[in-house]
Amino acid sequence: MDGASSGEASGAGLILIxxxxxxxxxxxxxxFKSTNNEAEYEAFLAGLRIAKKLGVKFLEARVDSMLIASQVSGTYEEKNDTMASYLSQAKDLMQHFTSCKVVHIKRSENRPADALSKLASTSFDHMGRDVRIKVLNAPSVPQHQVLVIQTGTSSCMEPIMSYLSSGTLPEDKAEARKIRHKALWYQVHDGILFRKSFLVPLLRCVDAEESNYVI
Incomplete structure (x- = not known):
């Protein structure tokens, strides 16, 4: 995780693996206005809350903030009331995990989270509220190859749907574990599978035939 503070706003970048x-x-x-240290703590707390909500039991938090790493480990005592309050909240959240380890890393090792925090702290008042990143996997100009889409095959949604609807899991233990992890991000409503997100509304999942109709 990483936090960033600017004159416009503050942001947090989180990557849970x-x-x-x-x-x-x-x-x-x-x-809201905050110092850089406060933004770092907000990012840390946000990561702990999300991990808790996902049911994580064993957590390793990688932070580039020496302040947070030192305070959590007890090697540095903060006399500032605001920082002390942040530390108290962090310790309370950490109690919910079977194991919660905070590891200090170099800023150069934290570039993905740093980029996310800076993006979130930038004001986009002149743009739409949501900025989505689209990944292009092929050139926009015609190529000498064609993409063949096969329909009628088993949908990757079926194992998740079966698990959430009836608790059915594959016999393979490794595959069953993957389905359990993936299912945390989905919910079934009126027989329809939806993907959950912290930042956007529920996303309806569609099969191959429905996706062709939508397109």
Whole structure:
């Protein structure tokens, strides 16, 4: 995680990585004034809250803030009331985990979270409220190849839907564990599967036939 403070606003960048290597990325904008240390703590607290909500039991928090790492470890005592309050909240949240380790890393090792925090702390009043990043996986100009889309195959949503609807899991233990992790980000409502997010509304999942219709 990382926090950034500017004259316009403050932001937090968070990247949570589960044991399977799946990443969950967040950019959080704070519409209030704060110092850089306060922004760092807000990012730290936000990461702890999200991890708690996801049901994480064992957490390693990688931070480039020496202040946070030193305060949490007890090697540095903060006399500032505001910082003391932040530390108290952090310790309260950390109690919810079976294990919660805070590791100090170099800023150069934290560039992805740093970039997210700076993006979130920038004012985009002249633009739309939401800025979405689109990844292009192919050139925009015609190529000498064609993309073949096969329909009628088993949907990747079916195992998640089965688990959330009836608790059914694959016999393979590794695959079952993956389904459990993925299912944390989904919910079923009236027989329809939706993907959850902290930053946007629920996203409806569609199968191959429905996606062709939408397009």
């Amino acid at each position: 589960n044991p399977d290597g799946q990443e969950f990325t967040y950019a959080i904008k704070m519409n």
